[in-house]
Amino acid sequence: MNNVDGQEVLFPVVLPRELLEESGRYLSIGSELVRLKDRNEKGLVLAMTHEEAAVQLCKNSVSSYKQLPFMIYQIQTKFRDEARPRGGLIRVREFTMKDGYSFHNTQHDLEAYYERVYAAYERIFSRIGLKDFVSVKSDTGMMGGDIAHEFMSLTEVGEDEIVLCAKCGYRSNMEIAPAKHNYKNDKSGAPLKEIFTGELKEIGQICQGLKIKEEQTCKAVIFAVKGGDETVIAFARGDCEISEAKLKKVVKKDIVPWTGQDESIAAGNVGPVNLNVKKCTVVFDNSLTGASGLVCGANKSGYHLSGLDIERDVKVKEFFDIAKAKQGQQCSCGGTLKVERAIEIGNIFQLGVKYTKSMEMTVLDDNGKLQYPIMGCYGIGVGRALASVAQQSRDSKGLIWPAPIAPWKVHICALRTDDKVVSKKAHDLHDKLEKAGIPTLFDDRDASAGVKFADADLMGMPIRVVVSPKSLAADEIEISLRANGESKKTACKNAVKEIKATLKKLV
């Protein structure tokens, strides 16, 4: 961050409610934002991110375009009241984040700086030892703004999905990857026909019962608009999955899965023909464009319709891209899309003037006119990045910490600590290494060599040093690398020098 001209600051974990009211996020963010009160009943929040605090900090000390651009950053505790914390450090409520905020005179300047941070992020993730990571375009979500990228660590245990095309290099978060459909439609011109389906409600049951494929159905997914009594019904081919993020952008409302009771909605039998639900927005996915010969709900409990021809039977004004992209779909370049699981470890956003405008931060430009500075913001999930490295860098014996982020660079195993010479030599070496600025873990337990080696492998520090009566007899110690097991003996007097040289090759 310093190398991209960042200046370190520290914001509070607890922010006054008013700050988020100014930006509008006090209302727009859901229950992930923890709201609390102090002893005087004054509203506070636990900060999820610090755009408002950054604007607040700068708005009183920055008044001229000459003071821009600059970037401030911090490494600090954040709290998000996640509905489903999981996976150790992957999705936790309290976590350490590196977050930075930049202020610019022009969009052009922001874009140039954004590129610099983008490159810095790639260097950071490489340097901490991540092997498989990609950056993808992403949804701006609660942050606002237009352009955003996520840095994703690829892993089968990831909770996010990303969409890749090997041919053209396209990379995107699932939330914004366009889905391109290629269905063959039944052209038989079969008429609409009501069929009794009884207790069959789920797409899987219908397909099994009627012996048809999922893509031969039109599914309905029902959402509730948050904080009201409206609903949104999304229709798509039965083999498509509705993307909440895409649907939100279309309806421009905050939606959640519908769990309500409404007699006008025949749940499990909802279809686009003769649909009659009050306060309801209906959205059709691109996958239904020109579709025919489909089975859909009859809006009547126990019944479906067959022979649905969208053009003939439903008046659809417009089709939207509201389905998730799928593995095997065609990329716009003609290549084939691949979907991979990943963990989001960083994200960068071009925020525009959302925060400076709502919080009235202005600077005088070179014509003496007031302008809202243009902002960018840049986050790294420190714990997630660490967990992602651990996920990728390991073997059957345990972790293999890359040296740049290993909590200790050297792990001394002193064998036979009851031996005074061993104990003294090991202690001396530990003290010398620490003094040389090399964090060193010292296993001085009264335990067997086997136990010590197994623990050293499990914990995975990059360099292991063995001090034993046997090696000391030859006035030597043994240095080995966790990553590849390579080992060598070194004269005691050269130990620190040799360890330093070994470490230098690793960082």
Place this chain on the structure above:
Amino acid sequence: MNNVDGQEVLFPVVLPRELLEESGRYLSIGSELVRLKDRNEKGLVLAMTHEEAAVQLCKNSVSSYKQLPFMIYQIQTKFRDEARPRGGLIRVREFTMKDGYSFHNTQHDLEAYYERVYAAYERIFSRIGLKDFVSVKSDTGMMGGDIAHEFMSLTEVGEDEIVLCAKCGYRSNMEIAPAKHNYKNDKSGAPLKEIFTGELKEIGQICQGLKIKEEQTCKAVIFAVKGGDETVIAFARGDCEISEAKLKKVVKKDIVPWTGQDESIAAGNVGPVNLNVKKCTVVFDNSLTGASGLVCGANKSGYHLSGLDIERDVKVKEFFDIAKAKQGQQCSCGGTLKVERAIEIGNIFQLGVKYTKSMEMTVLDDNGKLQYPIMGCYGIGVGRALASVAQQSRDSKGLIWPAPIAPWKVHICALRTDDKVVSKKAHDLHDKLEKAGIPTLFDDRDASAGVKFADADLMGMPIRVVVSPKSLAADEIEISLRANGESKKTACKNAVKEIKATLKKLV
């Protein structure tokens, strides 16, 4: 902390309510503890300190006396909902604390370790550049336990008072310093007499009105017991100040200044004779032992009594030490007490088994019996320590940061940054110093030498380096010390070496 065998950990800022319920502090701590709820209505708190979290962390991994002793510490954000935040970093609600927790098999072992940390704290505060600080015995307050010390930075703006004796070296927090009184009593044997005092209520008004000294009065201070309808009335000589901390220890209840309305209490006219207040505990201070010839309230609006003889007129079972010690009082050694204002920057506590017992953390001792580990805890207010250094280390031009804690060690003032040679040399020097691990602030603004020097003095980095067209003409730069203004010129090629050597002398 590492040098006293500490191991670094990181606890959460937000803790589950249950943890503090186990120790009993969820109820015993007042409104400084912020209580909140998550999305599922589960109780949480913002941690003020982490004894419970430390016990929770260790109780599952420690089971044998062989694993003791050890100490864990963290440097982390704490939140206390202070009633009166003030003084910049001195009393804030959110602050950074270094807190450590040690676990021992025996009280003896705790005491020996406590001494080690005590010595380490003295080294730390000296090293960060505090000139005037003392350690004093202190009240254990909400922490529990018996023995505690505070480290106090002496300053006239401090909000704490400490009591010192130059003769015997006695040092104590005001809260526990015993007050030793030496009054001459009126032996005239004057009778009790009701006198009309009208609107005179305050001691000062009474003394002025009746032309007597404060010590010739018996004052009453009224407190309310928290969370109930009880009151506590403390009587003392009019020139004494009641110590809430001492009084709390006597009544063993949590008390706050009384602000209520109670017709049975004639506020401003409360006295010990014929006092008739319901649900009231009355406590007499040592200063009243054998006192006579005093003026006190008559428990009747508008009236006082003169000629009060405590032994004759009031049945006092026991006198207590509930007044604050005062400057000029006698120390038990015969010396004279001095009272100084100070800021608390650190504290250490011998906690005993309060937390391990209440939270059921046990280890097997060498006889195979379950024992509760004995704990110590050790805090440093990082921001307060910083503010205290700033308070002590300054002159009329600004701050003078001691090198060990200066945020930048070197401040480069590049004069005439439009001069390409100056700009290049200054940039090069900055980059070389940073690469050598010396944090360097670089003033590359387009501003005059006067502005730059004034700002450098104000900000107070220990070493100032001037790069100017004039000095560069002789292929030199100028190095000067903020503390004493000493300056010298050095050939450009030796700059980094010379700055390193200068810095080495300062840390």
